[in-house]
Amino acid sequence: SAVISQKPSRDICQRGTSLTIQCQVDSQVTMMFWYRQQPGQSLTLIATANQGSEATYESGFVIDKFPISRPNLTFSTLTVSNMSPEDSSIYLCSVEGQENYGYTFGSGTRLTVV
Amino acid sequence: GENVEQHPSTLSVQEGDSAVIKCTYSDSASNYFPWYKQELGKRPQLIIDIRSNVGEKKDQRIAVTLNKTAKHFSLHITETQPEDSAVYFCAASSDSGYALNFGKGTSLLVTP
Numbered sequence: 478s479a480v481i482s483q484k485p486s487r488d489i490c491q492r493g494t495s496l497t498i499q500c501q502v503d504s505q506v507t508m509m510f511w512y513r514q515q516p517g518q519s520l521t522l523i524a525t526a527n528q529g530s531e532a533t534y535e536s537g538f539v540i541d542k543f544p545i546s547r548p549n550l551t552f553s554t555l556t557v558s559n560m561s562p563e564d565s566s567i568y569l570c571s572v573e574g575q576e577n578y579g580y581t582f583g584s585g586t587r588l589t590v591v
Numbered sequence: 592g593e594n595v596e597q598h599p600s601t602l603s604v605q606e607g608d609s610a611v612i613k614c615t616y617s618d619s620a621s622n623y624f625p626w627y628k629q630e631l632g633k634r635p636q637l638i639i640d641i642r643s644n645v646g647e648k649k650d651q652r653i654a655v656t657l658n659k660t661a662k663h664f665s666l667h668i669t670e671t672q673p674e675d676s677a678v679y680f681c682a683a684s685s686d687s688g689y690a691l692n693f694g695k696g697t698s699l700l701v702t703p
Binding site: 478510581 | 625633634635637640680684687688690691692693694695696
């Protein structure tokens, strides 16, 4: 299965600032997925990032707040913009495995906004 | 879109007992159903998955069953051990290239 390196692993940020999260995959993948996991909750899909086109956002998530880049088939970034305490969550990237649909996750970024 | 319901939200069993977690889904196009285990502070880890052309799959103490007609699938853990304590998530996806839709999770506690 694919191996994903995600960073930073955690950060504490001031409200009103932005944070960019990076995910690097050890193989080329068509789609990369970004999820948010609020404390004690399940994983909610933010957007799907396809190389060479704009990301597709889920209901409740907008590009201005969560801009995504996908410059090549192994890398993607998610920016959390103009942060507020409500953005405090774990953010995870995910890719589909090369065989048999197995999806793997990055180690997550634990974001605290103060 | 796909809606995945998961029950129970919490489950407590004694070591050696079996644990069963159930999920239902709404989209009949869904054909891939994985289960993830997430320990505190860690990423979700795939523990078993099943596709719509299979009714049951087993891997040692873990098994998953799928009923496509009723749109539900279940995770069965036998001979539970304290290290099985974690949050378990079911998910569904319609096809390759599509994101997973997750259930709300089940917090499993196995007491010695």
